Amino acid sequence: MQIINAKKEYDAIIVGSGAGGGMAAFIMANSGMKIAVVEAGPFFDPKDPETMTQMKWPWESPRRGASTNRAFGDFDMSYGDWEVEGEPYTKQEGTEFLWWRSRMLGGRTNHWGRISLRFGPKDFKHKDVDGLGENWPISYDEVKPYYDRLDKMVGIFGTNEGLPNDPDGFFLPPPKPRLHELYYMKGAKKTGIPVIPARLSILTKRINKDRGICFYCGQCNRSCSAYADFSSGSCFIFPAQKSGQVDLYTNCMVKNVTTNNEGLATGVSYINKEDMMEYQMKSRAVVLGASACSSARILMNSKSTQHPNGLGNSSDHVGRYLHDSTGAGLTAFVPDLMDRKVYNEDGVGGLHVYSPWWGDNKKLDFPRGYHIEMWGGLGMPAYGFGMGVEGLNEHIGGMVGGYGDKLRKDAKRFFGSTIGMAGRGESVAQFENRCTIDSETVDKFGIPVLKFDYKWTDYERLQAKHMTDTFEEIAHNMGGKVLGTKPGKEKDYGLLAPGQIIHEVGTTRMGDDPATSVTNKWQQLHDAKNVYVVDAGPFTSQADKNCTWTIMALSMRASEHLVEQFKKKEL
Amino acid sequence: MKRRDTFKALLVGGIAGATIPLQGCRPELVEKTEEVIKPGNGYGRTPSEQLHDEKIKAEIFLNDKELNTIATLCDIILPATPTAGSATEAKVPEFIEFIIKDLPYHQLPMRGGLMWLNGESTKRYNKSFVDCSQQEQISIVDDIAYPDPQNKKPDMAPGRAFFERMRNLTMTGYYTTKIGIDDLGYVGNRANLWDGVPQEVLNKHGMAYPEEWMDKFVDHDTRDVVAEWDEMGNLIS
Numbered sequence: 001m002q003i004i005n006a007k008k009e010y011d012a013i014i015v016g017s018g019a020g021g022g023m024a025a026f027i028m029a030n031s032g033m034k035i036a037v038v039e040a041g042p043f044f045d046p047k048d049p050e051t052m053t054q055m056k057w058p059w060e061s062p063r064r065g066a067s068t069n070r071a072f073g074d075f076d077m078s079y080g081d082w083e084v085e086g087e088p089y090t091k092q093e094g095t096e097f098l099w100w101r102s103r104m105l106g107g108r109t110n111h112w113g114r115i116s117l118r119f120g121p122k123d124f125k126h127k128d129v130d131g132l133g134e135n136w137p138i139s140y141d142e143v144k145p146y147y148d149r150l151d152k153m154v155g156i157f158g159t160n161e162g163l164p165n166d167p168d169g170f171f172l173p174p175p176k177p178r179l180h181e182l183y184y185m186k187g188a189k190k191t192g193i194p195v196i197p198a199r200l201s202i203l204t205k206r207i208n209k210d211r212g213i214c215f216y217c218g219q220c221n222r223s224c225s226a227y228a229d230f231s232s233g234s235c236f237i238f239p240a241q242k243s244g245q246v247d248l249y250t251n252c253m254v255k256n257v258t259t260n261n262e263g264l265a266t267g268v269s270y271i272n273k274e275d276m277m278e279y280q281m282k283s284r285a286v287v288l289g290a291s292a293c294s295s296a297r298i299l300m301n302s303k304s305t306q307h308p309n310g311l312g313n314s315s316d317h318v319g320r321y322l323h324d325s326t327g328a329g330l331t332a333f334v335p336d337l338m339d340r341k342v343y344n345e346d347g348v349g350g351l352h353v354y355s356p357w358w359g360d361n362k363k364l365d366f367p368r369g370y371h372i373e374m375w376g377g378l379g380m381p382a383y384g385f386g387m388g389v390e391g392l393n394e395h396i397g398g399m400v401g402g403y404g405d406k407l408r409k410d411a412k413r414f415f416g417s418t419i420g421m422a423g424r425g426e427s428v429a430q431f432e433n434r435c436t437i438d439s440e441t442v443d444k445f446g447i448p449v450l451k452f453d454y455k456w457t458d459y460e461r462l463q464a465k466h467m468t469d470t471f472e473e474i475a476h477n478m479g480g481k482v483l484g485t486k487p488g489k490e491k492d493y494g495l496l497a498p499g500q501i502i503h504e505v506g507t508t509r510m511g512d513d514p515a516t517s518v519t520n521k522w523q524q525l526h527d528a529k530n531v532y533v534v535d536a537g538p539f540t541s542q543a544d545k546n547c548t549w550t551i552m553a554l555s556m557r558a559s560e561h562l563v564e565q566f567k568k569k570e571l
Numbered sequence: 572m573k574r575r576d577t578f579k580a581l582l583v584g585g586i587a588g589a590t591i592p593l594q595g596c597r598p599e600l601v602e603k604t605e606e607v608i609k610p611g612n613g614y615g616r617t618p619s620e621q622l623h624d625e626k627i628k629a630e631i632f633l634n635d636k637e638l639n640t641i642a643t644l645c646d647i648i649l650p651a652t653p654t655a656g657s658a659t660e661a662k663v664p665e666f667i668e669f670i671i672k673d674l675p676y677h678q679l680p681m682r683g684g685l686m687w688l689n690g691e692s693t694k695r696y697n698k699s700f701v702d703c704s705q706q707e708q709i710s711i712v713d714d715i716a717y718p719d720p721q722n723k724k725p726d727m728a729p730g731r732a733f734f735e736r737m738r739n740l741t742m743t744g745y746y747t748t749k750i751g752i753d754d755l756g757y758v759g760n761r762a763n764l765w766d767g768v769p770q771e772v773l774n775k776h777g778m779a780y781p782e783e784w785m786d787k788f789v790d791h792d793t794r795d796v797v798a799e800w801d802e803m804g805n806l807i808s
Binding site for chain 1: 610611613614615617619620623624627628647648649650652655666669670673674712716717718738739742743744745746747748749751752754755756757758759760761762763764765766767768769771772773775776778780781784787788789790793794795796797798800803804805806
């Protein structure tokens with residue numbers, strides 16, 4: 001096949017348009033650099049009526065929002081989920097990993113929960129605390145200024161609580177808790193678990209003239225047409241385009257980074273999905289923000305004489321230390337929440353309160369912590385609503401089963417009477433947990449795919465046990481009954497499979513030693529200084545926090561470093 | 572899916588965002604776009620999802636006799652009330668017709684369950700279920716609409732499994748229509764300013780917002796004032 005050389009040459013090519021790539025585009029375009037953003041999926045604008053799902057009613061979907069086509073249902077704004085047509089991945093026998101990909105401008109930021117938690121001082125140096133894993137080469141104090149600017153730039157609600165490992169910031173005011181959240185607060189308090197207002201990147205107050213303010217439809221996972229939630233397209237890519245410095249290439253799947261005789265990057269090679277032809281494009285620097293595993297894949301697929309084991313992979317660390325957040329949950333039925341007066345409590349798209357980690361691991365049988373999220377309330381029905389509702393009668397001595405007016409009454413009596421709790425915790429990154437290239441399998445673009453090799457350890461299993469034990473206690477404190485059977489040892493205590501929480505990080509981890517890390521503390525490849533990685537790949541460790549806010553703070557920091565190096569003609 | 576169709580659909584879906592040069596696109600494909608169905612299909616579909624919907628809609632799985640039986644069952648499960656329409660008025664059978672093609676794991680138990688039901692009505696009354704009197708229909712339904720923990724009627728077990736599926740699909744199909752949502756009383760999915768749980772509801776549940784939080788919550792009167800903070804991160808606007 002002939003490779004077509006694109007005529008244009010850029011200062012930098014950014015691969016991926018999600019949280020990391022979007023931030024990089026915004027910073028570099030506004031610094032005057034000429035950049036290309038290459039996105040594997042189609043163009044997407046949350047306010048385009050043709051693609052919009054916000055404010056749609058369930059009956060507008062013939063399947064009422066069921067998950068036939070999208071894993072989180074018809075109205076969820078992600079093109080692609082754990083499966084993408086024509087883009088397989090494989091697994092080492094006896095191991096498990098689920099890999100989410102959103103193929104669209106803005107990537108996963110269009111549908112995520114907007115839970116935006118800064119890492120704390122301990123999270124960057126956790127090896128100092130418990131001897132496990134590895135410290136980051138940077139500290140909270142070095143990242144703090146970027147978090148501060150990010151808060152103001154993107155907007156986040158929350159409260160300053162003065163907590164040691166859940167740092168304060170520049171917050172917009174939080175919304176009042178809903179009724180089920182007040183029940184949760186009561187239940188958690190009884191067990192001594194702290195509850196504070198949630199921290200979500202949703203605008204409860206104006207931050208600039210380009211973005212709207214939340215109107216409380218509770219549908220941030222559908223991507224906000226008023227740009228009142230953070231999505232990378234509406235908050236970074238579109239503003240960056242106004243500089244006139246950005247060329248956007250959508251539906252272009254990057255295959256590899258091209259390099260020269262000195263081993264430095266010269267640009268990227270990509271497949272244009274419109275014509276299935278391969279193109280090469282040149283640049284002074286390459287910025288990978290394709291997501292932790294996709295960027296690792298691109299690097300490993302970028303073999304050359306200078307980089308025989310793949311670009312940046314002289315240490316054989318690309319793909320290693322892959323780790324996702326832990327997750328386990330429990331649902332409870334709370335009889336006191338029956339026969340509710342109905343009113344509009346959609347609120348913001350996500351929880352209004354949460355519990356940051358409160359425990360002391362010295363007194364527990366597992367390392368690292370988790371935070372608690374919860375759901376419930378008088379939400380909009382979709383496929384699945386009402387199924388098995390009459391079964392709740394079992395808990396109140398009522399009649400299970402039935403039909404007719406009795407059933408109709410059940411639907412109303414039990415509306416909004418269940419509460420779900422979920423833990424999202426920190427796993428300890430393992431050298432053996434990795435993704436590699438499966439040299440025998442290619443995707444529909446002819447690009448070798450990833451093979452995952454990932455196993456949880458007892459650290460994570462015991463943490464999940466603590467989660468479900470805690471949720472059971474909180475459920476009882478609320479006067480609730482746990483639905484279903486609490487999973488035991490044979491089911492890893494309900495620990496979800498790696499990849500299911502969609503917080504995968506660590507595949508190009510940063511460090512000072514090129515023998516045990518892939519990038520330096522500026523997220524520059526040790527092996528090629530004009531390649532930066534701005535997604536969650538460089539995370540030395542995950543925290544008991546969601547990773548997006550840190551991806552963006554670090555992408556801002558790395559991008560400004562790149563701009564500085566570029567201006568000094570170091571790149 | 573034919574590749575040509577995918578191309579056509581992709582181009583249509585991409586038009587809204589086509590401020591970008593489409594590198595290497597072929598002009599002869601652009602000309603064929605007008606044949607394609609309405610972009611987004613009314614609920615934000617991607618081109619391949621639109622094609623999936625069209626394909627599912629064009630398929631036939633249930634026959635008229637089966638759909639009739641489903642309609643009869645739907646209205647036994649959710650009949651009309653003085654204030655709310657019945658399941659058939661809410662077009663639940665049409666939903667079931669679609670969803671069991673869309674989620675094929677429903678197909679075999681549904682078809683087999685309907686056969687079981689007609690077998691049972693034939694055994695009891697020598698009639699198919701829809702031809703039974705209402706009283707006869709109810710006498711069968713009463714045997715399969717409730718759990719049987721003591722296993723008093725083991726022969727009814729297949730019917731119970733079938734009825735549970737029918738009830739689940741009817742409930743979900745009904746409460747995801749306007750008729751059902753109005754009956755349920757859900758009043759969201761519209762722009763509003765959330766300002767907490769109504770006081771009467773707080774009182775009923777013996778709940779109150781923490782006093783120390785009250786100053787921190789959203790003040791909707793100043794939502795349009797651009798946020799400013801002092802150096803300590805205190806909001807001052």
